[in-house]
Amino acid sequence: MSNLSLVITAIAGLSAAIAGCALPAKTRVHAAVAFTWGACIAALVGSLTVLHTGHAMVLNSSRILPLTGVTMVLDPLGAVFVVVTAVVAIASTLYWLGYASHGLSTRTASAALPIFVTSMLLVPAAGSVATFLWLWELMALSSLLLVLVDQRRREETRSAAQWYAVMTHVGASAILFALVMLSAHAGNQTFAAIRIHAVHLPAAVRNTAFLLALVGFGSKAGAVPLHVWLPKAHPEAPSPASALMSGAMVNLGIYGIVLVGDRLLGGGPAWWWLTVTAVGVVSALFGALHAATSTDLKRLLAYSTADNMGLVLIGVGASGLFATTGHPAIAAIAMVSALLLTVNHAAFKGSLFLSAGSVQVATGSRDLDGMGGLLRRMPITGAVFLVGGLAIAALPPLNGFVGEWLLFQSLLHGLPTSSTAVAIAVPVGVAALALTGGLTAAAFVKAIGVGFLGRPRSEGAATAHEVPRTMQLGAALLAGACVVLGVVPMIVLPALERATAAAVPGAPAHSLRSSVELRLAGLQGVLAPALLAAGLALAFIAVIAIRRLAQRRSHLRLALRRAEPWGCGRELQTARMQYTATSFAEPLQQVFDDVLRPDRDLNVSHLAESRYYTEKIAYRTSIGDVVEHNVYRPMIGAVNAWGQWARGLQNGSVHRYLAYGLVVLVVILAVIV
Amino acid sequence: MEAMTIRSILQAIVHPRTVTEDLGPPPQVAADVPRLAGSLQLRHVDAGSCNGCELEITSTFGPVYDAERFGARLVASPRHADALLVTGPVTKNMVGPLVKTFEAMPEPRMVIALGDCARDCGVFRGGYGVEGPVGDVLPVDLQVPGCPPNPEAIVRALRGLTGR
Numbered sequence: 001m002s003n004l005s006l007v008i009t010a011i012a013g014l015s016a017a018i019a020g021c022a023l024p025a026k027t028r029v030h031a032a033v034a035f036t037w038g039a040c041i042a043a044l045v046g047s048l049t050v051l052h053t054g055h056a057m058v059l060n061s062s063r064i065l066p067l068t069g070v071t072m073v074l075d076p077l078g079a080v081f082v083v084v085t086a087v088v089a090i091a092s093t094l095y096w097l098g099y100a101s102h103g104l105s106t107r108t109a110s111a112a113l114p115i116f117v118t119s120m121l122l123v124p125a126a127g128s129v130a131t132f133l134w135l136w137e138l139m140a141l142s143s144l145l146l147v148l149v150d151q152r153r154r155e156e157t158r159s160a161a162q163w164y165a166v167m168t169h170v171g172a173s174a175i176l177f178a179l180v181m182l183s184a185h186a187g188n189q190t191f192a193a194i195r196i197h198a199v200h201l202p203a204a205v206r207n208t209a210f211l212l213a214l215v216g217f218g219s220k221a222g223a224v225p226l227h228v229w230l231p232k233a234h235p236e237a238p239s240p241a242s243a244l245m246s247g248a249m250v251n252l253g254i255y256g257i258v259l260v261g262d263r264l265l266g267g268g269p270a271w272w273w274l275t276v277t278a279v280g281v282v283s284a285l286f287g288a289l290h291a292a293t294s295t296d297l298k299r300l301l302a303y304s305t306a307d308n309m310g311l312v313l314i315g316v317g318a319s320g321l322f323a324t325t326g327h328p329a330i331a332a333i334a335m336v337s338a339l340l341l342t343v344n345h346a347a348f349k350g351s352l353f354l355s356a357g358s359v360q361v362a363t364g365s366r367d368l369d370g371m372g373g374l375l376r377r378m379p380i381t382g383a384v385f386l387v388g389g390l391a392i393a394a395l396p397p398l399n400g401f402v403g404e405w406l407l408f409q410s411l412l413h414g415l416p417t418s419s420t421a422v423a424i425a426v427p428v429g430v431a432a433l434a435l436t437g438g439l440t441a442a443a444f445v446k447a448i449g450v451g452f453l454g455r456p457r458s459e460g461a462a463t464a465h466e467v468p469r470t471m472q473l474g475a476a477l478l479a480g481a482c483v484v485l486g487v488v489p490m491i492v493l494p495a496l497e498r499a500t501a502a503a504v505p506g507a508p509a510h511s512l513r514s515s516v517e518l519r520l521a522g523l524q525g526v527l528a529p530a531l532l533a534a535g536l537a538l539a540f541i542a543v544i545a546i547r548r549l550a551q552r553r554s555h556l557r558l559a560l561r562r563a564e565p566w567g568c569g570r571e572l573q574t575a576r577m578q579y580t581a582t583s584f585a586e587p588l589q590q591v592f593d594d595v596l597r598p599d600r601d602l603n604v605s606h607l608a609e610s611r612y613y614t615e616k617i618a619y620r621t622s623i624g625d626v627v628e629h630n631v632y633r634p635m636i637g638a639v640n641a642w643g644q645w646a647r648g649l650q651n652g653s654v655h656r657y658l659a660y661g662l663v664v665l666v667v668i669l670a671v672i673v
Numbered sequence: 674m675e676a677m678t679i680r681s682i683l684q685a686i687v688h689p690r691t692v693t694e695d696l697g698p699p700p701q702v703a704a705d706v707p708r709l710a711g712s713l714q715l716r717h718v719d720a721g722s723c724n725g726c727e728l729e730i731t732s733t734f735g736p737v738y739d740a741e742r743f744g745a746r747l748v749a750s751p752r753h754a755d756a757l758l759v760t761g762p763v764t765k766n767m768v769g770p771l772v773k774t775f776e777a778m779p780e781p782r783m784v785i786a787l788g789d790c791a792r793d794c795g796v797f798r799g800g801y802g803v804e805g806p807v808g809d810v811l812p813v814d815l816q817v818p819g820c821p822p823n824p825e826a827i828v829r830a831l832r833g834l835t836g837r
Contacts (some may be wrong), residue, residue, distance in 0.1 A: 566752055566777045569718075569770030 003059040005046025006072050006125055012038035013118025020110030028110045029100040033093045036114045040086040040093075043121040047079035047086070051495040058127070065130060071190050073127030076498040077263065080339055081124040081255045083495075084346045087481065088247040089117040092240040095354050095474030098467060102361055104238045109149050113241065116142035120248050124255055129179040129189040136175065140168045143249060146241035147233050160232035167219055167229040175216035175256065178209045182264060191264060198265045206265055210272055213260035214279070221253025222306040223313060224283040225627045230306055231290070235298035235366065239357020240474075242298065246305045247350035247478075251342050254312050258335075261320060262503045270324045270421055277317030277425050281432040283310030286595075286627075288439035292446070293589050293596060293623050295581040297356045297366045300447060301349065304392065307436060308345040312338045314429050315407050321422055322414050323504055330414050332507035333520055335500040336493065337406035343492060344391070344399040347485060351478035352388040355381045358467040358475065359451065363460035368581035370458035371451040377464045380472045382452045384479040389444035391482040394437055397533030399485035402518075408433065409525045439588075446584045455575040487533045489518065582621065589623070598623045699743075702833035706814050707783060709755065713745045713835045715785075716754035716778070720771050720807065721797070722761025725821040726788040730760070733831075738824040744835040751775075756783040756814075756834070762794040762803045763810050775811050783834075786813045787827070789820040796820075 016035030023031050050057050054076060062069035074082065096104060096113065104113075119139040126132035144165055151157045183189040185205060186197035198206070219226035230250075234242045257276065261268065287307030294300035315338025322331035358381040359374060360366050375382035391398035411430050414422065456462035466472070485492065493512055501507050512520060518527040567573045589598055603618040649660075719727060733740045734747060748754050751774045763771060775784065786807040789795040793806050807813055817830045 561780070563777060566750060569773045571769045
């Protein structure tokens with residue numbers, strides 16, 4: 001009975017794509033959105049049922065795909081990811097209604113977006129290698145189409161799409177190798193059969209499969225050094241698509257790593273998980289550092305995605321590590337924290353990307369250095385961005401705080417109990433987490449302070465207007481989720497515990513005891529997010545009340561005089577004299593100069609009459625990606641050089657081609673004879 | 674000063690005392706000048722001075738005269754200041770910044786014209802770049818005469834305001 005929801009999801013998603021493709025321009029988007037919501041709600045109902053009962057949902061059909069058939073198994077672990085995807089998709093498609101007029105109402109886009117959503121809803125439910133790869137590829141291709149939407153107008157979009165296409169397919173082929181290898185050894189391509197057989201696999205096969213899966217899924221999750229596509233493709237994609245990519249698609253990379261490492265292979269040696277943790281630490285630091293120094297709003301958010309996925313990977317790695325050292329309770333808490341961080345990230349990054357899209361629509365630019373004063377002109381979008389920014393900086397009472405608190409607890413409590421490797425990895429993880437937290441806060445102080453406060457720095461920012469209601473509502477929906485998850489995380493924790501029980505072998509059924517406050521079973525850690533929120537609210541109300549009272553008493557009344565900002569007595573103060581995103585990040589850039597390697601260019605031109613007088617000083621600085629520059633560029637260069645060399649073979653002369661044929665024939669004959 | 678015995682040194686460590694001569698009670702100032710309760714935060718603006726007054730101000734807040742022991746302090750922003758300490762004749766270029774600085778100060782606020790130039794333009798009277806004395810631009814509460822006024826005079830004036 002219950003697999004009905006998977007069928008409805010698929011059918012509704014397909015209908016949305018057909019509607020988006022076939023209907024006339026006026027009704028296209030509305031119909032596609034309505035059908036996509038149908039798919040999302042069906043998936044939501046199905047996965048919530050799975051999470052509630054704890055029983056997997058199974059669908060088998062040999063008629064849909066030739067040769068392999070379709071096997072769908074939605075277990076609690078997958079259901080968590082389906083719920084996240086569905087919620088982000090509902091918000092993003094709501095936003096799409098208002099955004100459609102900005103180049104996202106073409107037939108291709110209206111068909112690709114529902115397919116993208118539907119495939120993401122179904123990927124976690126895939127129960128066999130063929131089904132999984134089909135859906136995975138569908139997701140990659142439909143998102144590629146969405147990245148390409150603006151390609152006629154912008155040169156960068158094409159380049160970003162190329163990077164994305166190559167990286168996602170390198171990843172997909174790594175996943176393909178890993179899964180096919182496992183299924184070949186198992187002799188059956190369903191995940192259930194692979195899981196049973198995995199125990200008997202030789203260590204070399206297990207190791208290769210895991211590392212290939214880590215590369216494949218890591219590239220999807222934006223793990224450094226496979227992240228290079230992420231800060232290119234996410235900013236170039238239209239905002240509803242970037243919210244979906246950043247809020248839902250990257251999560252599936254995490255899902256894949258947990259699926260292969262924990263579910264299919266049933267855990268592994270400590271070095272697997274140390275590798276995962278190390279990748280997480282590097283991604284978190286690298287992403288946070290670049291987010292703190294980016295001046296492009298959406299690029300900042302994209303790097304921050306790499307940062308957050310790094311944190312999730314630290315959680316996943318720590319969970320695997322504690323499971324191998326025989327601490328399933330702490331492993332379970334680490335896994336719950338990783339899942340909670342994933343859920344949180346979807347909520348705040350979705351809202352941030354959607355509101356960044358609104359800013360882009362309103363100002364016509366993504367450059368923070370040209371913004372300013374947007375909070376006054378776009379109050380709702382600004383408030384949503386503020387909530388998202390506070391949440392991502394992990395400030396209570398919002399959701400980021402609860403997730404990072406849990407991760408810290410699991411890491412700190414894992415410390416005194418185990419081997420040398422853990423004893424080294426865990427403090428490094430904790431330190432990385434702390435530094436990442438600080439850098440993320442700096443990044444979002446910059447984004448909010450420079451973008452939304454102060455005075456407008458450009459014509460676009462000065463004439464910005466609030467965007468349509470549907471766009472505000474779409475972004476606000478996810479910001480609301482941030483607040484709810486922050487104040488009452490208990491509503492999702494039982495579900496995450498079920499999912500953890502499916503992923504971590506030997507995990508206790510209840511690793512967290514929660515009513516009003518959050519208690520960690522077996523550890524000394526208590527957090528009461530609701531009380532914390534209530535305390536903050538009370539303090540806020542108290543300050544306002546005291547102010548009101550003071551104003552009523554005449555002798556306490558605050559003498560209020562409005563004066564212009566103090567500018568050292570300068571006669572002329574312009575918006576250009578404010579801190580910009582670049583100048584705010586400059587000290588950080590100086591400190592991390594060796595990691596960021598910024599490209600600086602200073603040009604001083606003098607007057608023709610005398611070299612003692614400068615006519616113009618031009619200063620240009622840009623921060624490229626070190627990994628891209630030092631790893632990928634040489635690789636691309638080598639491929640190009642090889643291609644150039646091979647061109648010499650093809651010079652257009654028929655005689656030479658005939659000679660090639662003759663030589664090959666002779667060689668073949670010689671070999672055969 | 675009493676003889677330096679080990680006992681006196683230990684006593685000085687346990688009960689440190691201010692080592693200073695007795696300066697007597699603070700001087701009286703005119704009744705219309707606002708009196709402060711022991712603390713005076715000063716923002717100094719050079720409105721066109723020859724820097725003679727600046728040297729004396731530096732000396733006033735240096736280790737010898739140390740005006741801070743009487744509660745007077747130089748601060749870095751008019752937002753923090755109780756009083757504006759103006760030196761020099763007000764030049765045409767400094768009229769705007771001087772007024773802006775005054776307006777940036779919280780109320781109640783005072784203006785001290787330090788030196789003869791600030792009081793009546795001194796030797797610069799009639800100069801082509803000179804707008805006029807400080808009193809033409811801002812309401813002056815206290816004047817410190819001298820070209821330049823010596824640190825003792827400045828300390829005396831500040832003590833009159835802080836009452837210490």
